[in-house]
Amino acid sequence: MALKNCILKKVLAFILFVNVLLVSCQNKNTSVSENDDADIEQSYIANVDSMNTLSFLNNNNTAIKEAMLKPIPVLLCGDTLNEKQLLAQSIALKSADFTKTIRNPLNNAAYRNEIFAVYPARQSDMGNIANANLQNCYRVEMYNYTQNLTTVGIVDVQQQKTLTTFTQEQAQPEIPNYLKQLAIKIAVNNAEVQKAYGVKPTDKNALMANTKTALNRTRCERSRHLCVAPTFTKNGKALWAIVDLTDYKLVGVRWTNTGTTGTVTPITERRLQDDKITACFCEKETFLKKDGWQLNYMLTSSDGLRVAQVNFNNTPVLQSAKLVDWHVSYSGTDGFGYSDAVGCPYFSQAAVIAFETPKVLTITADNGTEIGFALEQVFRSELWPQPCNYNYRQRFEFYKDGSFRVAAASIGRGCGNDGTYRPVFRIAFANEQNNFAEWNGSIWQPWQTEKWQLQSANTVYTAQNYQYKINTTAGNGYYVEPGKGQFNDAGRGDNAYVYVTQNKPLVDEGEADLITIGPCCNTDYQQGPEKFMLPTADNIEQKKLVLWYVAQLKNDNTKGNEYCWAESVLQNGLYTTKAYPCFAGPKFVPINTNK
Amino acid sequence: MLSTAKYIATIVSLTIICLLILQYSCVQKSKTKILETLITDSAILQLQTTLGRYLFYDRRLSVNNTRACGTCHNPVFAFTDGYKQSIGAFADLHQRNTAAIFNVEHSKFFTAADSTIHTLQQQMEKPLFNQHPIEMGANEACLKKIQHDTLYQQLFIKLQQPFNFNTIKNSIASFVQTIHSYNSPYDAFLGGDKNAINTSAKQGMKIFFSTKAGCFNCHGGKNFNQPNVINNEGKNQYFFNTGLYNINNTGEYPTADQGLYALTKNVDDMGFYKPPTLRNLAFTAPYYHNGTAANLMDVINNYNQAGRATVLNQKNTTLKNKYKHHLIKPLLLNENQKLQLVNFLLSLSDSSFIKNPTYQNPFLKDETAVP
Numbered sequence: 001m002a003l004k005n006c007i008l009k010k011v012l013a014f015i016l017f018v019n020v021l022l023v024s025c026q027n028k029n030t031s032v033s034e035n036d037d038a039d040i041e042q043s044y045i046a047n048v049d050s051m052n053t054l055s056f057l058n059n060n061n062t063a064i065k066e067a068m069l070k071p072i073p074v075l076l077c078g079d080t081l082n083e084k085q086l087l088a089q090s091i092a093l094k095s096a097d098f099t100k101t102i103r104n105p106l107n108n109a110a111y112r113n114e115i116f117a118v119y120p121a122r123q124s125d126m127g128n129i130a131n132a133n134l135q136n137c138y139r140v141e142m143y144n145y146t147q148n149l150t151t152v153g154i155v156d157v158q159q160q161k162t163l164t165t166f167t168q169e170q171a172q173p174e175i176p177n178y179l180k181q182l183a184i185k186i187a188v189n190n191a192e193v194q195k196a197y198g199v200k201p202t203d204k205n206a207l208m209a210n211t212k213t214a215l216n217r218t219r220c221e222r223s224r225h226l227c228v229a230p231t232f233t234k235n236g237k238a239l240w241a242i243v244d245l246t247d248y249k250l251v252g253v254r255w256t257n258t259g260t261t262g263t264v265t266p267i268t269e270r271r272l273q274d275d276k277i278t279a280c281f282c283e284k285e286t287f288l289k290k291d292g293w294q295l296n297y298m299l300t301s302s303d304g305l306r307v308a309q310v311n312f313n314n315t316p317v318l319q320s321a322k323l324v325d326w327h328v329s330y331s332g333t334d335g336f337g338y339s340d341a342v343g344c345p346y347f348s349q350a351a352v353i354a355f356e357t358p359k360v361l362t363i364t365a366d367n368g369t370e371i372g373f374a375l376e377q378v379f380r381s382e383l384w385p386q387p388c389n390y391n392y393r394q395r396f397e398f399y400k401d402g403s404f405r406v407a408a409a410s411i412g413r414g415c416g417n418d419g420t421y422r423p424v425f426r427i428a429f430a431n432e433q434n435n436f437a438e439w440n441g442s443i444w445q446p447w448q449t450e451k452w453q454l455q456s457a458n459t460v461y462t463a464q465n466y467q468y469k470i471n472t473t474a475g476n477g478y479y480v481e482p483g484k485g486q487f488n489d490a491g492r493g494d495n496a497y498v499y500v501t502q503n504k505p506l507v508d509e510g511e512a513d514l515i516t517i518g519p520c521c522n523t524d525y526q527q528g529p530e531k532f533m534l535p536t537a538d539n540i541e542q543k544k545l546v547l548w549y550v551a552q553l554k555n556d557n558t559k560g561n562e563y564c565w566a567e568s569v570l571q572n573g574l575y576t577t578k579a580y581p582c583f584a585g586p587k588f589v590p591i592n593t594n595k
Numbered sequence: 596m597l598s599t600a601k602y603i604a605t606i607v608s609l610t611i612i613c614l615l616i617l618q619y620s621c622v623q624k625s626k627t628k629i630l631e632t633l634i635t636d637s638a639i640l641q642l643q644t645t646l647g648r649y650l651f652y653d654r655r656l657s658v659n660n661t662r663a664c665g666t667c668h669n670p671v672f673a674f675t676d677g678y679k680q681s682i683g684a685f686a687d688l689h690q691r692n693t694a695a696i697f698n699v700e701h702s703k704f705f706t707a708a709d710s711t712i713h714t715l716q717q718q719m720e721k722p723l724f725n726q727h728p729i730e731m732g733a734n735e736a737c738l739k740k741i742q743h744d745t746l747y748q749q750l751f752i753k754l755q756q757p758f759n760f761n762t763i764k765n766s767i768a769s770f771v772q773t774i775h776s777y778n779s780p781y782d783a784f785l786g787g788d789k790n791a792i793n794t795s796a797k798q799g800m801k802i803f804f805s806t807k808a809g810c811f812n813c814h815g816g817k818n819f820n821q822p823n824v825i826n827n828e829g830k831n832q833y834f835f836n837t838g839l840y841n842i843n844n845t846g847e848y849p850t851a852d853q854g855l856y857a858l859t860k861n862v863d864d865m866g867f868y869k870p871p872t873l874r875n876l877a878f879t880a881p882y883y884h885n886g887t888a889a890n891l892m893d894v895i896n897n898y899n900q901a902g903r904a905t906v907l908n909q910k911n912t913t914l915k916n917k918y919k920h921h922l923i924k925p926l927l928l929n930e931n932q933k934l935q936l937v938n939f940l941l942s943l944s945d946s947s948f949i950k951n952p953t954y955q956n957p958f959l960k961d962e963t964a965v966p
Binding site: 256 | 676686795956
């Protein structure tokens, strides 16, 4: 009996041991990265038949399936197009270059593709294209759901040809209007959303429904699926209904706290001057000559205000500079927020659009002396400062001493009182042969290849606050002075990721208008510019360079400490808006004036 | 007669030998049994830890499937979440900034300002069940959501434990107790690698441990959170007022959070909080009990001037808070010294810890998705 017990105990112990091993192995398996492209592709293909079966989606599901059976498996644009736009769409689809990613090259299986938009091309879309009449050109954007990549073609309808094509992996175009409406419909008809909100929200309640989002531990994580978040505000909170537009499903609801102070609806004073803005600043460049500076500026479709061909005292300084994205994150753990774009009012689904025409402002020193000028552009949602409405300000400062600054600010109010704003600047230098170096506390340490670096608490600066320098072999060039709260604009420091990439002459890596290049909510260096360092980091010595600058700004609604925030306050019996901008962006100081 | 004596002697000898053999056998059996028990205990502990790890990251334990312990205690941020104050399942603000949870075996207290909470299980009551504000909002319905989960069923059966919130808390505590972080550059430096921290950090270390700055008085011990301060009554002091507020020059803190005073109602405890660990500060911003310091330099600046001069408090009366501890006095550090101190503090951050696979979320798929 005792022997039996002994054996039994040993057997049980062994079983337990094996179980522990199994559980341990299971843990190892479950820690495997989800980021497996093959798995995603496979799972997507399997999902075509299991997409949401709500009756209002029947037509969409049928259209997708039918499109995938066609010789060119592309679902045509769901928004209304005029004749020229339809023509541009069909020309693009005849281009081998434009359609090279629509099928699996190994077995010719159709991917799910869809034309998202056909916009009249802007100067900013043309990149290196010469000898084309802008009036005849259109920008055709196609999204490949299966591979999560975007193809953009610039089409000349008069020449009946696609002038150029570029493809961007892990990137999504702006959302067409019909998909925005579909997302709202999926959200308001979802029982989980209705339960969380208390009642069935109406379509009109939905805010930010055309802005891309993400959500960790779902297919929306790191924007691997196309996802948006119609957002519904209520009692100082915002309910996010996160909708996967790849699967046509609600993947989750989340709440954010929007703060309760100063949420009075502003008196409607609609000042959107869409026609004037479009005609004067979206369709053509404006030349500006002032204080020794010469430059062209224009509003882009989704890269904010762009300056180009910037010269100081007839010396080329910048090829261009612009604001590519705003990444707005409301949770480091759940990873949701918005990938915002700012741009022109028309023919753009940018969520936050130019609200006024660009302004040229004088910059004065404390003693009143005029020391330079600023070119400033306001982008905002109409109901700002209401919750889930946004206001961004972009500013280029040019000084008489040859220094300049590329800056932007969020002025809230956004969908949460504990969000992080990450503006993505692209600054392309004009000089053909640049070198880049960082200050290591004792010497300027050159960078040999493309790389990134985070400005942090232990970053060292020169006595003048310079962290980097970009110069030519002749010794000319600029020191780079990142924001540390020293610019007297209420900025509290940029905490920026800085990337330096080679500006390759034959490859467009962002000179033309860029779609949103990064997901909303990555908390690390993966904000988008790192894609231009792949597959290998190129040499950047004696090369034409692009500096990408991604500041990180945490908003705050704490009384007395407001930042990236706005609220309505009662003053003399009237509600007025009080704004707390968080400006960020580097200043560039000429090397030869600081010897 | 002799043969009888020999016979008896032989019998006695044999008996003694038998007894010795039996004794040896018993000792061996006993040793084997102890070993078996140890193996079993170790296996049970491992199972409990595994169960706890899943439960720690399971959002079904919240009322609306949106929050788990791991939502606010995210390994990426050294088991904090980056918020000034976290928000609950319905976006209600928590009272405080999320505390980092690692190396908890050395902790005497488990919240920022409650001297009655000494165990993780006690601490968990608040995030799980608190109603004002609702944090996770756990209830019996949450148990029902997970009780049919095959994995949990198997683990609970193997553990031979009942399926209830007590065992859930024990299992989560078991997992949390395995979370360790002792692999920072400073640890390597202490281990003999003199180049593990740079010159600036070494200078910062000197400042930290200097009598003049005295940082180590409150931030002592292996985790830099053990005070070594004796109060007026000759007892160890664990909670301190560092002069963050001084409303209307009364010494008061904002009513939303007045530290230990909220528990004891003793005005001498106004604004008293326990010193947090200084490990992994690189990942745990913002700082202070309510997240009101965005970066380390803000914190150092406050200590350097012996209290915080807030925007709301232009006259800097905070510096004269009557409840502020006498050890909080101006440090008179210059900019370089402050940077050195920051560099030393950052050298206490363990980047391998935040990536340690055994601490990560074990769910491969969305656990809240209906199968």
